[in-house]
Amino acid sequence: MIDLFRSYQPVFDFFLFSLGLAYSQQAALRAGVFSVATAGFSALGAYACAILVKTYGAPPFLAILIGALVGGAAGWILSAPLARLRGVYQAIATLAFGEVIISLALYAEPVTGGAVGINSIPKSISTWHLLIVIAAVMYVMHAIGRSGVGRSFDALRQDETVAACLGVSITRYHALAFVISGVIGGLFGAMQSLYAYNIEPGQFGFSLMVSVLTAIVLGGRSSLIGPVFGAAILTILPELARPLAEYRPLVNGVILIGVIVFLPQGVGDAMIAYFRRRRDAARRGVSVEKRSVVASA
Amino acid sequence: MIAQQLLNGLISGAVYALFALGFTLIFGVQKVLNLAHGGVFMAGAFIAYYAVVIGLPFWVGFLLAVIASGLIAVLIDLIAFRPLRARGHANAEFAAIVASIGVDLILISLAQKLSNTKVLSFPFGTFPVEFFRFWGLRISLLQITILATLAILLLGLIYYLQRTTFGRQIRAVAISERASALLGVNSTAVYFQTFFIAGAMAGIAGVLIGLSFNSIHFLMGEPYMLRAFVVVVLGGLGNLPGAVFASLLLGMLQAMTVAYLPPGLSDTIIFAILFIVLLFWPNGLFGGSRISVGVGRQ
Numbered sequence: 169m170i171d172l173f174r175s176y177q178p179v180f181d182f183f184l185f186s187l188g189l190a191y192s193q194q195a196a197l198r199a200g201v202f203s204v205a206t207a208g209f210s211a212l213g214a215y216a217c218a219i220l221v222k223t224y225g226a227p228p229f230l231a232i233l234i235g236a237l238v239g240g241a242a243g244w245i246l247s248a249p250l251a252r253l254r255g256v257y258q259a260i261a262t263l264a265f266g267e268v269i270i271s272l273a274l275y276a277e278p279v280t281g282g283a284v285g286i287n288s289i290p291k292s293i294s295t296w297h298l299l300i301v302i303a304a305v306m307y308v309m310h311a312i313g314r315s316g317v318g319r320s321f322d323a324l325r326q327d328e329t330v331a332a333c334l335g336v337s338i339t340r341y342h343a344l345a346f347v348i349s350g351v352i353g354g355l356f357g358a359m360q361s362l363y364a365y366n367i368e369p370g371q372f373g374f375s376l377m378v379s380v381l382t383a384i385v386l387g388g389r390s391s392l393i394g395p396v397f398g399a400a401i402l403t404i405l406p407e408l409a410r411p412l413a414e415y416r417p418l419v420n421g422v423i424l425i426g427v428i429v430f431l432p433q434g435v436g437d438a439m440i441a442y443f444r445r446r447r448d449a450a451r452r453g454v455s456v457e458k459r460s461v462v463a464s465a
Numbered sequence: 466m467i468a469q470q471l472l473n474g475l476i477s478g479a480v481y482a483l484f485a486l487g488f489t490l491i492f493g494v495q496k497v498l499n500l501a502h503g504g505v506f507m508a509g510a511f512i513a514y515y516a517v518v519i520g521l522p523f524w525v526g527f528l529l530a531v532i533a534s535g536l537i538a539v540l541i542d543l544i545a546f547r548p549l550r551a552r553g554h555a556n557a558e559f560a561a562i563v564a565s566i567g568v569d570l571i572l573i574s575l576a577q578k579l580s581n582t583k584v585l586s587f588p589f590g591t592f593p594v595e596f597f598r599f600w601g602l603r604i605s606l607l608q609i610t611i612l613a614t615l616a617i618l619l620l621g622l623i624y625y626l627q628r629t630t631f632g633r634q635i636r637a638v639a640i641s642e643r644a645s646a647l648l649g650v651n652s653t654a655v656y657f658q659t660f661f662i663a664g665a666m667a668g669i670a671g672v673l674i675g676l677s678f679n680s681i682h683f684l685m686g687e688p689y690m691l692r693a694f695v696v697v698v699l700g701g702l703g704n705l706p707g708a709v710f711a712s713l714l715l716g717m718l719q720a721m722t723v724a725y726l727p728p729g730l731s732d733t734i735i736f737a738i739l740f741i742v743l744l745f746w747p748n749g750l751f752g753g754s755r756i757s758v759g760v761g762r763q
Contacts (some may be wrong), residue, residue: 197559201560248745251741252744253743253747256558257702259744260698260738260743261696261744263691267691267732268733268737271729271732271733271736274729275727275733303595374691377520378566415574416574417571418571418574423545423547424563424564424567425564428549
């Protein structure tokens with residue numbers, strides 16, 4: 169059993185990293201902020217952490233903490249101008265943010281190493297660290313979800329005008345969502361840099377943005393369990409079907425279209441909704457089939 | 466020297482414009498970002514390349530590429546966008562972006578498989594290499610072709626949208642699909658047309674860009690996609706002449722930054738400008754909140 173786990177450990181670590189970034193993306197989407205800045209946040213966190221450890225010899229724990237803080241600060245700064253934008257415009261602006269970060273990383277060669285990136289970073293992150301951090305992030309997300317903040321986020325996502333009329337401050341909660349997204353993104357970016365020995369600008373580009381978005385669309389945008397499903401399916405699917413590994417983008421593409429067309433809430437959210445319906449139906453003594461017929465009529 | 470730089474910038478701007486026209490047309494009509502546009506563009510270049518390689522004359526390959534990429538765009542609409550429109554749910558923008566990213570991934574993956582991840586280039590002499598000189602400037606036949614194609618496409622598109630019945634229908638659907646349906650406009654046909662036109666233009670752009678840089682590869686759409694965001698935001702989302710002006714501006718700006726600033730800063734400046742314009746003039750630099758595809762009937 170242990171041996172089996174050993175051989176799949178890199179896959180499992182990959183899953184944990186995708187899961188962490190997926191939570192960063194979810195934090196924004198949940199509040200109705202159409203941000204795709206997660207890749208940029210994680211790039212900032214990764215570079216901050218790597219530079220601190222390599223150039224200044226900072227202890228890994230402190231470096232990761234500062235990486236997360238840098239991500240959060242970027243989210244906070246970004247939230248002020250982005251409060252003016254909505255929807256597609258927000259997506260484009262956060263995309264531009266990511267591109268600026270990458271092109272700066274390419275340009276500032278003395279600090280960031282340019283296109284080569286930063287190499288031979290001492291490895292100090294193992295699966296256990298990742299697991300602990302993921303557990304902490306999940307707990308925080310769960311706590312936020314159960315609190316008034318989570319309800320405000322949900323209200324903002326569903327209808328901004330109604331939420332504002334009910335006394336939810338749009339600016340403040342959007343800023344909070346950006347900060348949470350930034351902290352989580354920076355945190356996992358920083359851990360990535362202490363896990364993988366090297367970082368380069370290319371790994372934080374458009375493709376990272378797409379894969380993070382895929383995980384969250386596939387899993388679900390509002391439930392805690394959603395990103396787990398999304399990241400797990402995206403990690404396991406290419407492993408299950410080795411011949412498919414070569415066609416990974418193609419499989420991801422088909423999944424994206426299929427899910428957004430047939431299961432727009434995502435696998436996790438749809439399952440939760442299904443079980444909730446069943447439970448309610450059982451309480452009222454109506455069979456699920458009958459209810460679903462009524463619902464579709 | 467500056468004049469030559471500006472001319473080069475103008476031409477690379479024209480190249481961006483060829484790409485951005487279809488992108489902004491789809492946004493103007495349907496209010497969604499079609500992120501698969503880069504994939505269609507790449508498909509156009511690939512089709513022309515393989516047509517030339519199997520021995521067809523270049524113009525046949527070009528024609529094939531234009532028609533095929535138009536059809537691919539229509540197919541994208543059928544597979545990815547129509548089910549979303551039919552559902553008409555609240556998060557339409559998000560859903561459309563996700564679905565079109567999915568299509569883009571499929572196209573890129575197929576092209577990668579087809580080309581074995583290699584960079585392809587048209588055989589030498591596919592397009593006559595000729596240079597003209599005037600006022601101390603140098604311009605190639607291909608560059609003149611690009612400028613002329615852009616001018617013809619822009620004028621043709623504006624004529625089509627403003628002066629024909631089909632164009633009026635497209636504009637009506639852009640304003641309100643429901644109201645135009647009540648007035649007897651077949652919105653399915655309108656979407657078919659807009660996607661075909663946008664796809665065909667992406668195909669034209671793909672072939673011309675593949676020719677002028679002499680490189681065709683499966684990721685060629687991505688940088689143009691990112692530039693197209695800048696262009697359509699500067700020009701105003703859905704504004705066709707605005708997109709062309711913004712492209713030309715962007716091309717010249719880029720040529721200037723590359724020539725006179727430290728290397729590597731060009732992208733930073735361009736995307737920083739995008740960010741700033743989005744914040745202060747979200748409707749673009751050219752005019753107010755009107756979307757030219759959706760201007761009222763005359």
